[in-house]
Amino acid sequence: MSSILxxxxxxxxxxxxxxxxxxxxxxxLGTVDHKKIGxxxxxxxxxxxxxGGIEALLIRVQLSQAENDIISPExxxxxxxxxxxxxxxxxxxxxxxxxxxxxxxLQIGARDVAFPRLNALSLWVFIFGSILMNIxxxxxxxxxGGWFGYPPNSTIQFNPGNxxxxxxxxxxxxxxxxxxxxxxxxxxxxxxxxxxxxxxxxPVFTWMTFITSILIVLALPILGVAGIQMTGDRVYGTNFFxxxxxxxxxxxxxxxxxxxxxxxxxxxxxxxxxxSEILPTxxxxxxxxxxxxxxxxxxxxxxxxxxxxxxxxxxxxxxxxNTAFTLSTMLIAIPTGVKIFNWLATLWGGSIKxxxxxxxxxxxxxxxxxxxxxxxxxxxxxxxxQQQDTYYVVAHFHYVLFxxxxxxxxxxxxxxxxxxxxxxxxxxxxxxxxxxxxxxxxLQFAPMHWLGLDGMPRRIxxxxxxxxxxxxxxxxxxxxxxxxxxxxxxxxxVFISRRNKKLxxxxxxxxxTLEWSISSPPPHYNFVNIPQVEHIDDWWYxxxxxxxxxSPKQTKSAKATVEDTSNVDESKIHLPDLSYYPLFVGIGLxxxxxxxxxxxxxxxxxxxxxxWGCIGWSTEPVNEPHEKHH
Amino acid sequence: MSNQGVTVHHGEEINNSTGVSNKKLLMWAFxxxxxxxxxxxxxxxxxxxxxxLNGPYPEDTLDxxxxxxxxxxxxxxSLGVVLAVHYLKESKMGLAKFxxxxxxxMGMIFMGFQVYEFTHFAHIGMTPQANLFGSTFFTLTSLHGxxxxxxxxxxxxxxxxxxxxxxxxxxxxxLELAGLYWHFVDIVWxxxxxxxxxxxxGDGVPPGGLPWTAGH
Ligand SMILES: [Cu+2]
Numbered sequence: 001m002s003s004i005l006x007x008x009x010x011x012x013x014x015x016x017x018x019x020x021x022x023x024x025x026x027x028x029l030g031t032v033d034h035k036k037i038g039x040x041x042x043x044x045x046x047x048x049x050x051x052g053g054i055e056a057l058l059i060r061v062q063l064s065q066a067e068n069d070i071i072s073p074e075x076x077x078x079x080x081x082x083x084x085x086x087x088x089x090x091x092x093x094x095x096x097x098x099x100x101x102x103x104x105x106l107q108i109g110a111r112d113v114a115f116p117r118l119n120a121l122s123l124w125v126f127i128f129g130s131i132l133m134n135i136x137x138x139x140x141x142x143x144x145g146g147w148f149g150y151p152p153n154s155t156i157q158f159n160p161g162n163x164x165x166x167x168x169x170x171x172x173x174x175x176x177x178x179x180x181x182x183x184x185x186x187x188x189x190x191x192x193x194x195x196x197x198x199x200x201x202x203p204v205f206t207w208m209t210f211i212t213s214i215l216i217v218l219a220l221p222i223l224g225v226a227g228i229q230m231t232g233d234r235v236y237g238t239n240f241f242x243x244x245x246x247x248x249x250x251x252x253x254x255x256x257x258x259x260x261x262x263x264x265x266x267x268x269x270x271x272x273x274x275x276s277e278i279l280p281t282x283x284x285x286x287x288x289x290x291x292x293x294x295x296x297x298x299x300x301x302x303x304x305x306x307x308x309x310x311x312x313x314x315x316x317x318x319x320x321x322n323t324a325f326t327l328s329t330m331l332i333a334i335p336t337g338v339k340i341f342n343w344l345a346t347l348w349g350g351s352i353k354x355x356x357x358x359x360x361x362x363x364x365x366x367x368x369x370x371x372x373x374x375x376x377x378x379x380x381x382x383x384x385x386q387q388q389d390t391y392y393v394v395a396h397f398h399y400v401l402f403x404x405x406x407x408x409x410x411x412x413x414x415x416x417x418x419x420x421x422x423x424x425x426x427x428x429x430x431x432x433x434x435x436x437x438x439x440x441x442x443l444q445f446a447p448m449h450w451l452g453l454d455g456m457p458r459r460i461x462x463x464x465x466x467x468x469x470x471x472x473x474x475x476x477x478x479x480x481x482x483x484x485x486x487x488x489x490x491x492x493x494v495f496i497s498r499r500n501k502k503l504x505x506x507x508x509x510x511x512x513t514l515e516w517s518i519s520s521p522p523p524h525y526n527f528v529n530i531p532q533v534e535h536i537d538d539w540w541y542x543x544x545x546x547x548x549x550x551s552p553k554q555t556k557s558a559k560a561t562v563e564d565t566s567n568v569d570e571s572k573i574h575l576p577d578l579s580y581y582p583l584f585v586g587i588g589l590x591x592x593x594x595x596x597x598x599x600x601x602x603x604x605x606x607x608x609x610x611x612w613g614c615i616g617w618s619t620e621p622v623n624e625p626h627e628k629h630h
Numbered sequence: 631m632s633n634q635g636v637t638v639h640h641g642e643e644i645n646n647s648t649g650v651s652n653k654k655l656l657m658w659a660f661x662x663x664x665x666x667x668x669x670x671x672x673x674x675x676x677x678x679x680x681x682x683l684n685g686p687y688p689e690d691t692l693d694x695x696x697x698x699x700x701x702x703x704x705x706x707x708s709l710g711v712v713l714a715v716h717y718l719k720e721s722k723m724g725l726a727k728f729x730x731x732x733x734x735x736m737g738m739i740f741m742g743f744q745v746y747e748f749t750h751f752a753h754i755g756m757t758p759q760a761n762l763f764g765s766t767f768f769t770l771t772s773l774h775g776x777x778x779x780x781x782x783x784x785x786x787x788x789x790x791x792x793x794x795x796x797x798x799x800x801x802x803x804x805l806e807l808a809g810l811y812w813h814f815v816d817i818v819w820x821x822x823x824x825x826x827x828x829x830x831x832g833d834g835v836p837p838g839g840l841p842w843t844a845g846h
Contacts, residue, residue, distance in 0.1 A: 114652040179663055187655045193647045217659060221667035228769065229674065238758045238765035240674070246683040246762050255670060615787070 014616075018624060019578045030578030032116035033524055037123050038101030039420070044127055045094035051134070052086035053487065055079045057480055060444075064477035066465040076461035077144035078163070082134075084147030085167065088267065089174050090130045092405045096270035097122070097181055099412055100209050102420060104185060106515035106522060107203045109194025109531045114187040117579050117617060118180055124586025125177035132590045133170030136163060143167035146459065148256050149230065151241035151249040156234045162597050165234050169593040172227040175220040176589060182216035185209055194514070196533035200294070203513045203537075204287060207294045208273030211301040212266050219262035226255040235596060250315055257308035265304045267401060268368075269297060271408030272339060275361045278415050279343055280537075281511045282358040283350025289342040290536060296335035296342075303332045313381040314388045322381040329379035333372065340369055355509070356430030360411030363438055367403025371396055374449065389459075392452025398445045410437070410490070418504030421497070422521045429493040433486050440482025447472035506562030512540035518563045525573050528563050576622045585613035657807045661814050664777075668818050671773065675766040675826060680836040682761035688833040691756045693747075700743035701823050704778075707736035708816045711809040721799045723792065730789050730805075733812070737782045744775050763833075767826060774822060777815045784808050 019030040031037065059079050062071040071079070101119065105112055113119050136142045141163040145154035154164045189210045193202070202210075230252070232238035239245035241252050280287040287293065309317060309325040343365050352358065374396040378384040387393055410433075417425045451472050456463065463469055507516040514531055515522075517539045535541045541548055543558035592606025648655070714729035748768075751757070758768040788805055791797040797804060 115656065183656055183659045183663065186659045187652050191647050191650070191652055191655055197647075217663040218666050221663050222670050225667060225670035225674070228773075229765075232758065232765065232769060236758060238769070239762050240678075240765055246678075246681045247765075248678075248681075251674070251677060255674075258670075618787070 016580060018620075019580060020624075027578065029583055030120075030580045032112075032120050032576050032579060032582075034101045034105050034113050034116065034119060035420075035522065035524070037119050038098045038103075040123055041094050041101055041126070042098035042420075044130065045091050045098060048086050048090035048130060049095070050487070052083050052091055053484060055083040055086065057484060059083065060477040060480040062461060063463075063473050065474065066463055066467070066470050068462055071461065073461045074144070077459070078137075078142035080459055081143045081146055081167070082137075085133070085143065085171075087401070088147065088263070089171065090133070092267045092401065092409070093178060094126055094130075095409050096212070096267070096405075097126075097178075099205075099270060099274065099409075099416075100181070100185055100213075102416065103515060104188055104206060104209055105192070106419075106518070106526060107206045107513050108189065108192060108197055109514050109527060109533065110188065110192040111526050111530075111575070113184050114192055115184050116576050117582050118184050120579065120582035121585055122177045122181035122184065124583045125173060125180065125589055128586050128590035129170055129173035129177060129593075132173055132593055133166060135594070136166035136170075139166075141166070148260065149252075150256075151230075151233075151247075151252050152243065154230065155241055155249075157242065157244070165231065165597050168227045168230045168234070169596055172224055172231070173590055173593050175224045175227070178216050179220050182213040182220070185213040186217065189213070194527075194531050194533050197538075198533075200291070201533055201536050201538070203273075204276035204290065204293055204297075205270075205273035205513075208269040208276070208297055211297050212269045215262045215266050215269075215301055215304065219259045219266065222255060222259040223263075226252065226259065229255075231596065250312075253312050253315065254308070257311045258305075260311065261308040262301075262304045264400075265300055267405050269300070271364065271405040272297065274408045274412040274415075275343065275364050277511075277513065278357045278361040278411055279346045281415075281509050282353045282355055282361075283347050284353070285346065285350045286512075286537060287342070288345035288348070289338075293339055293342050296338045299335045300332060303328065303335070307332055310379055310381075310384070313378075313384045326379055326381045330376065333376050333379070336372055340365060340372075355414070356425070356427055356434055357411045357415035357509075359431065359434045360407050360414065363434065364404060364407040364411065367399055367407060367441070371399025371401075371403055374399065387452060389457055390452035391448040391456045391458060394458055395445050395448035395452060398448070402445070403441060407437075410434075413490075415509070416515075417497075418508045419515055419520050419522070422504055423497045423500075424502045424504045424508065425493050425497050426500075429489055429496070433489040433493065436482055436489065437486035440479045440484075440486055442479070443482060444476045444479025447475050451476075507539075510543075510558070512537040514539055516562075517542070517560070519565055523565050523568070525568075525575060528565060528568055574623070577624055579617065579620060581613045581617040581620065585610050585617070588613060651803060653803060653807055654810075657810050661810070664814065668770075668774070668821075671766075671770040672821065672825060675770055678762040678766050679830060680833055682763045682836070684761050685835075686754060686756045686760065686763075687835065688763060688830045690834075691751055691754060692827055692831045693750075694827055694831055696743070697747065697823065697827050700740050701819065703736050703743075704740045704816055704819055707733045707740070708813050710736060711812045715802060715806050715809050718792075718797070718802045718805055719799050723798075727789065727792050730785060730792065734782055734785050734789065737778055737785070741775060741778055741782070744771065748772075770822060770826065774815070774818060777818070781808070781812050781815055784811070 019026040021027055028036065028040070058071060059076070062068050062076060101113070104110075133143075139162060141161045143149075143163045143166055145159055145164045145167070149164060149167060152158045154167075189202070189206060229238070229240040233240050233242060233247075239247045241247045241249050243249060276287055276293060307325060307329045309321060310329045313322055313325070347362075374392070378387045378393065378396065414425055414430050417423070451469055454467075454469070456467070456469055463473075504520045506519045508520070509516070514533075517531065518527060531538065535548070539560070542560040545559060588606045588609025590606070591609065592603045595602025595604070595606055646652075710729045710733040714726050714733060717723075717726035717729060751764075756764055756767075758764050785808055788797055788808055
């Protein structure tokens with residue numbers, strides 16, 4: 001975004017005054033503070049987590065017994081499509097973004113991200129994009145073509161109505177949000193590090209965010225192109241996937257999975273980063289093989305581009321392609337395995353504290369390993385022919401995405417909650433939350449392995465009585481409700497912590513990285529003094545310098561204390577002012593997308609909003625001149 | 631007490647690990663992202679080359695000499711941007727404005743050619759709906775056109791600020807970034823011109839015939 005910094009500042013006339021207050025609704029709508037933006041990302045995506053969970057429960061209720069007819073086949077199609085889409089694009093990605101926002105500036109010793117207003121733009125585009133996608137429920141035509149939208153099932157010829165148009169436009173809007181955030185975090189991590197924070201001193205979570213951001217920036221445009229092509233087909237009568245005109249439905253599969261497989265790592269790498277922060281903290285020893293973990297992440301990020309056709313083994317690409325993609329997929333399991341062994345070795349010989357965050361991280365390793373191994377079984381293309389489109393695949397990706405990503409995210413929530421809010425969560429409730437989620441998760445998804453191998457197909461809304469699938473399906477449904485109960489415990493825990501206000505210190509876990517060297521919650525300027533970094537886990541070695549001299553255990557007392565903010569002269573604090581332009585660009589984009597379905601008038605209104613927002617944005621000074629206190 | 635009177639600053643003046651400005655890094659990362667965007671469209675075009683089931687085919691539509699002219703104009707505009715940035719940095723505002731205006735005009739000429747080309751194609755029945763060639767050709771070229779148009783708006787905005795005295799040698803980076811974008815859009819066009827026009831121009835009825843005539 002270009003900003004003209006000349007002496008005679010030109011601004012377009014404001015329709016609304018620039019928000020200046022530091023509380024209330026206008027503050028939240030105009031904030032450019034990465035911590036507030038992270039909080040809003042977290043709240044909104046947790047809301048969608050509950051919605052996606054309700055969709056899953058409805059699916060489970062329908063499948064709980066044979067020949068059930070609680071839910072119509074049409075609604076069932078909408079439910080599984082929106083459940084998958086919601087959990088991938090509205091939950092795991094933005095929940096990871098919530099952690100990026102909160103933690104990256106704190107972990108690298110910066111006062112904010114490189115482009116605070118661009119960051120706000122990502123948030124608002126995400127929020128309105130998620131609303132756009134879900135408005136479809138109120139029209140009665142929610143997307144119903146599956147979360148990967150295969151033609152011809154998703155083309156206008158075989159799937160008329162607006163459902164899949166909502167889906168594809170929603171994804172395109174959400175893609176803009178992701179790309180903007182990805183660009184921002186790439187620049188932030190490259191350029192905003194504190195003095196001494198070399199790349200190989202960065203916390204692993206920062207590294208995984210960096211790799212994830214690169215993947216986002218390179219993979220989401222591919223989905224964007226697929227989306228534009230499908231929008232063209234559905235709304236303007238182009239022929240990309242229209243077989244009548246020679247269009248090739250398989251071509252969609254190639255583009256979608258060329259995006260889709262890197263997307264898998266976009267979902268899981270942040271979780272791996274979270275776990276890599278929690279394990280050393282509670283094992284009370286450094287992460288084993290830091291360099292290996294970082295480079296494994298980078299190799300995964302690179303090799304993730306060469307495996308996409310393992311989603312298409314049964315399409316008939318021929319033995320050469322199937323063999324090549326079998327091999328590349330099995331190869332990519334190696335760096336993943338390296339990470340798992342590094343995590344185990346981190347635990348080895350540690351003085352382990354079984355906090356909730358630690359339990360979720362250990363749960364992550366176990367569940368992710370199961371999911372990873374079942375993944376290797378369908379990397380073998382002949383065996384995949386049996387598994388394709390069965391519940392075995394559903395079991396696999398829930399083990400990596402729920403048992404993996406969501407477990408790690410819950411671990412991260414328990415770990416960083418004191419930092420985010422200043423209050424401790426109740427550990428007893430936390431452990432109960434973990435145990436019930438663990439039991440419920442396995443009860444729900446383990447039976448799907450044998451259901452799938454027994455031939456139960458995905459996406460069927462009911463099944464016959466004599467198939468022998470009733471008991472396993474019933475167990476899965478019970479498991480689903482147990483998971484819901486465990487999430488309820490988490491919500492109760494949050495409310496209890498807000499009521500009890502058990503204050504958290506700046507460093508409640510005696511942890512290792514820079515975010516724990518400042519008070520909880522951090523002041524809006526983060527660091528009073530920008531830290532000088534000398535080591536990996538710099539905060540840990542500032543506290544226990546004797547460990548660097550080879551002392552086996554840290555002494556009782558820490559040598560460094562959390563930053564004291566009581567003497568900071570607030571009048572000398574110089575941070576960017578609020579801006580409402582990102583909000584308007586975000587709204588405008590979704591209105592324009594809605595207009596593609598309904599009317600060009602809406603497109604025009606939306607684009608005017610976007611244009612006005614962009615001009616206002618680029619002419620708006622970061623700080624209003626009269627705000628300067630120097 | 632040591633924190634007494636600490637002034638908390640924000641942004642680039644404090645942390646700048648590489649010495650390259652944030653804006654420039656952002657632009658490079660964005661262009662990397664845009665490479666994937668155009669790359670996928672170009673890949674689609676090549677995958678669907680010679681797959682149209684009916685005309686009009688490229689040999690019936692494309693006019694290489696005309697598009698060569700607009701390609702040449704766009705290429706020259708890249709040179710213009712280089713000069714505009716150069717003179718802005720040297721504070722030779724008259725020349726800087728002159729070259730920037732010229733670049734904007736050349737961009738508009740290019741867009742004019744595209745509008746002419748599109749209307750001409752529509753006139754002879756080559757539309758995005760006509761066949762696979764139309765769908766792939768129009769999405770790619772029109773999205774490239776959208777990039778050029780956005781670039782023109784950006785340059786006009788910068789030109790306005792040159793006249794207002796806001797854009798001077800001190801913040802020449804703002805024009806430099808626009809120039810970087812302009813060069814990128816230009817390079818993409820060269821690839822499009824090579825693949826969509828020069829290589830494709832002779833394509834007629836697919837070799838081996840249409841699916842229902844093949845083998846007869
Ligand atoms: Cu994959």
